[in-house]
Amino acid sequence: MRVYLDNNSTTPISDEVKKEIVSAMDVYGNPSSLHQFGVEARNIVEKARLRIAQALGCDNQEIIFTGGGTESDNLAVRGYLKTTSKKHIITSAIEHHAVYNMFNELEKEGYRVSRIGVDKNGILDIEQLKEHLSEETAIVSIMLANNETGAVQPIAEVVSAVKSIYPHIIVHTDAVQAFGKMKFKVKDLGVDLLSVSAHKINGPKGVGALYVRKGVKIKHLVSGGHHERNIRPGTENVAGIAGFGLAAELSVSGIDRNNGQLEKLKIKFIKGIRESIDNITVNGDPEKTLSNTVNVSFNNVEGESVIMMLDMHGIAVSTGSACTSGSLEPSHVLKAMGADPVSSQGSIRFSMGKYTTEDEIDYLLEKLPSVIERLRKMSPLERESK
Amino acid sequence: MEQYSSKVMEHFTSPKNVGEIENPSGVGHVGNPVCGDIMELYIKVDDKEVVTDAKFKTFGCGAAIATSSMVTEMIIGKTVDEAEKVSNRAVTEALGGLPKVKMHCSVLAEEALKKAIDDYRERSKDEKNNKDNKG
Incomplete structure (x- = not known):
């Protein structure tokens, strides 16, 4: 898929x-x-x-x-x-x-x-x-x-x-x-x-x-x-x-129709990851954000490795932290919001569109927990935080 | 960004030697969350000064995980003196190259290795001193 x-x-x-x-x-x-x-x-x-x-x-x-x-x-x-x-x-x-x-x-x-x-x-x-x-x-x-x-x-x-x-x-x-x-x-x-x-x-x-x-x-x-x-x-x-x-x-x-559908998917997705993955932060107030965007920090893992593993499952997302040349600088947006560096490094932006379906969100919710678990097993920060 | 080589992808998707070693001979800890990568390298060295086991834990991007995995593979079976000569360039070459913006990951892997070896030498010095004192 x-x-x-x-x-x-x-x-x-x-x-x-x-x-x-x-x-x-x-x-x-x-x-x-x-x-x-x-x-x-x-x-x-x-x-x-x-x-x-x-x-x-x-x-x-x-x-x-x-x-x-x-x-x-x-x-x-x-x-x-x-x-x-x-x-x-x-x-x-x-x-x-x-x-x-x-x-x-x-x-x-x-x-x-x-x-x-x-x-x-x-x-x-x-x-x-x-x-x-x-x-x-x-x-x-x-x-x-x-x-x-x-x-x-x-x-x-x-x-x-x-x-x-x-x-x-x-x-x-x-x-x-x-x-x-x-x-x-x-x-x-x-x-x-x-x-x-x-x-x-x-x-x-x-x-x-x-x-x-x-x-x-x-x-x-x-x-x-x-x-x-x-x-x-x-x-x-x-x-x-x-x-x-x-x-x-x-x-x-088509804005009302699209947003109605996107809001439903957004609520389902946020509820789903909160139930299946611990130690996460949903960045921003979902009530005051666009219907299609969810930005989540998966603490103790780094964003790019999450993208790469999801990509192997066919799922395309992006990081909040833009990889600039020479060094990986945490996102200036999350930094301005006061997020700590570990949480910014593990931030992922999920942005849906008018063709996003419920099946796709189900598939994401099926794959995401194991990806995060796998990367956390490799992370030295995971032990420190426990 | 440039694409990762197939070797990097291989080590990222199936990294070798993930984990920690109980009672390690040496540990190297480098990096910080602000720069985006943290590596921990554990080594086990026998009395003939041969690295018999190496494991890592890494918080970082695909390249950071792949270089950690590669460096553990490259040092197992080598003597400590040989292992010390494994450079970031050798790790990068073994991985079939790294994108320019990711070269710092291989530098970090080399630093982690050097620190683990330094730590091993410190520990064996202490052990020797303890034995001498007791002797």
Whole structure:
């Protein structure tokens, strides 16, 4: 049996989306051309833009297509910073590397960076955020849902906390993990900039979008033609965009059905491992996380060896602890939540998707206890803790 | 990340010599949870200075488990002096190579081995002194 529980990394393309992409591939005109070949391609791009705008609850003029979530994040933050002389920027301690590493680099380039902490459940400390806001702050970038734990962040509160004191500060949110998994409308969040990606919602890789609220000015990062309102030059990825448009529509229209099913599986899985494996920690508050994500620390074992053993049973999961070159550093997300190093090293992220079945969770629950037991028998920490 | 070799996978899926030795001749304990790996290497040495048994316990990634297993296999049957010459490079080679980011695991295995041998030498010195004192 092959069980894919790594949907926060990427998702399988749905059949409908695949068909949409293939048919768009026959339309080979350049959307910027004036002739009918170009117009056909332009129509495909604009139909997709409208679908994404509807899924996000905004105007189609507010959507810029990009090459993916990472590019959207960089375009949002760096693109805005190019328009201002303010040098203070704020983010959280738990961002995806697209934002996390960008802020590290911006710091080296001379920006003053504030990184706001989270509580033990991985939820942003808004009071701490308020203390860091100032006249000199240019932008605040806080993710909508965390990729490792699924913890949903209070972005609407962030926006009102920021804007009530400093209306000039721009708020960006990385909604790559949240889009299609939780209900939200950009207008309700109140953000100025919001990043999304296609391949997390059963769409194709290499295409994303940035919502830019009407009235907010950002500048292009690469030089080129007048595509995407001069903000993102380069001929549009027409087929990818077509697939993204449909994927966005399907994920938002199916959100209640999917989440209902995912919540049931999540409860079953958490109950199942609590009954069959001792000395575990479910990271984060399951009530405040995405329906598809469960992050568990199996104390006294190391995450990568768990992944490898589950992989031999055909089960695909990932670690919270990203293996960085040279050394194995515990996940910055779990560290920010105050988890101890042993527990972070043994953290595993199970991320379900719309094709996950109950049989697959049963299979996981059948295999997981023996994998953990086997690794614990090898672990010197197991004896020490007893 | 680079793929693990088939030899690494073999030692990860069926590691040799997992466990502890009762009344070991020497023990090497290296690593810490912050860096992600902890290795414990136990050796049993006979009066001809030959390593007759070696066992390990490891908290770590696939490469850490595989290098621990390999190092125990490589030293059993060797004299202590020969075992001491088993380097991280030799362990890596025996495993058919390791991904670059995992090279530190083989360094850790070598350190665990050196510490176990040092511990053995300390213990035998003490024993000898005790005997001399009694004698």
